[in-house]
Amino acid sequence: MIARPDGRAPGAMRPVKIIPDYTMHAEGSVLIEMGGTRVICTASVEEKVPPFLEGQGLGWVTAEYAMLPRATHTRKARDIKSLKLDGRSSEIQRLIGRALRAVVDRAALGERQITVDCDVIQADGGTRCASITGGFVALWLACKNLLDKGVIEKMPLSAQVAAVSVGIFKDEAVLDLNYAEDSRAIVDCNVVMTSAGQFVEVQGTGEGRAFSDAELKKLLSLGKRGCARLCKAQSKVMGASL
Numbered sequence: 001m002i003a004r005p006d007g008r009a010p011g012a013m014r015p016v017k018i019i020p021d022y023t024m025h026a027e028g029s030v031l032i033e034m035g036g037t038r039v040i041c042t043a044s045v046e047e048k049v050p051p052f053l054e055g056q057g058l059g060w061v062t063a064e065y066a067m068l069p070r071a072t073h074t075r076k077a078r079d080i081k082s083l084k085l086d087g088r089s090s091e092i093q094r095l096i097g098r099a100l101r102a103v104v105d106r107a108a109l110g111e112r113q114i115t116v117d118c119d120v121i122q123a124d125g126g127t128r129c130a131s132i133t134g135g136f137v138a139l140w141l142a143c144k145n146l147l148d149k150g151v152i153e154k155m156p157l158s159a160q161v162a163a164v165s166v167g168i169f170k171d172e173a174v175l176d177l178n179y180a181e182d183s184r185a186i187v188d189c190n191v192v193m194t195s196a197g198q199f200v201e202v203q204g205t206g207e208g209r210a211f212s213d214a215e216l217k218k219l220l221s222l223g224k225r226g227c228a229r230l231c232k233a234q235s236k237v238m239g240a241s242l
Helices: 087-101 125-146 212-239
Strands: 016-020 028-034 036-046 060-067 113-122 161-169 170-175 187-194 197-208
Touching: 016 212, 028 125, 036 087, 036 125, 060 087, 060 125, 087 113, 087 125, 087 161, 087 197, 113 125, 125 161, 125 187, 125 212, 161 212, 170 212, 187 212, 197 212
Parallel strands: 060 113
Antiparallel strands: 016 028, 028 036, 036 113, 161 170, 161 187, 187 197
């Protein structure tokens, strides 16, 4: 068995903590901690939809993602300095939006938009996965707020969604990579799944070499296990399971 930088076993996850109602203004908000990674996720409700959806009776869920300048080891300039979102952040926020919409009944949401903002205040690997996992709880809180107020008739979320990183580190499949592992991983993969055990998205890349079908199966097995654990962590905070 390999020695991971923080001493975990290959199939062990970092401690996960989800703190609900973390901010006072957003309809739904959480702080999620996965090891050293910390992300504030807020869900904001608007009584309108993008122009391409007007008059269709369907809602919309979208996401934005950003890192604070000193979320990482060295300062990262704010995107506003270049007047555009960097490619990595743009790709990640599209992933978060896709992941969340996979479990949304847009007709039940009605003609309104919920924007989930994911702001990384400290990065130690797996920021996109933490954003999806925490972002779902923020979204659920916002939807529960609408339901409790009688704005919508039923919960528009059909299942929970969570994400976890897996990879090949020192030729062994490991779960929930921190930065020290992610930066040296031979294979890097992110697994997004629902609480019903269905895949939403799998992103896998051979960073150091190509990988085999057997290795991919090991990674997916670890990813399933990790997402199931994260869904349980979500349920504990929500006081319910979907």
